[in-house]
Amino acid sequence: xxxxxxxxxxxxxxxxxxxxxxxxxSGSTLLSRYAAWAPIGSxxxxxxxxxxxxxxxxxxxxxxxxxxxxxxxx
Numbered sequence: 001x002x003x004x005x006x007x008x009x010x011x012x013x014x015x016x017x018x019x020x021x022x023x024x025x026s027g028s029t030l031l032s033r034y035a036a037w038a039p040i041g042s043x044x045x046x047x048x049x050x051x052x053x054x055x056x057x058x059x060x061x062x063x064x065x066x067x068x069x070x071x072x073x074x
Contacts, residue, residue: 009039011048012067013057036061 013036020031032050036057040046051057054068 011038011061011063015070
């Protein structure tokens with residue numbers, strides 16, 4: 001799949017999987033599972049919202065199931 005062809009100018013969601021956390025000087029923070037991305041310019045995207053509620057993000061940003069990217073860990 002060509003990333004630019006599939007997502008250029010389109011919103012999409014990335015699924016980072018469950019139990020993601022980040023460490024900082026102030027301790028550990030649990031991250032939400034899903035990130036909604038929106039296009040900026042012709043080739044770039046930015047995160048516009050994070051949530052644990054996939055269905056709400058899909059409805060809010062009109063994102064179909066085929067634009068939900070699932071992180072696969074090996």
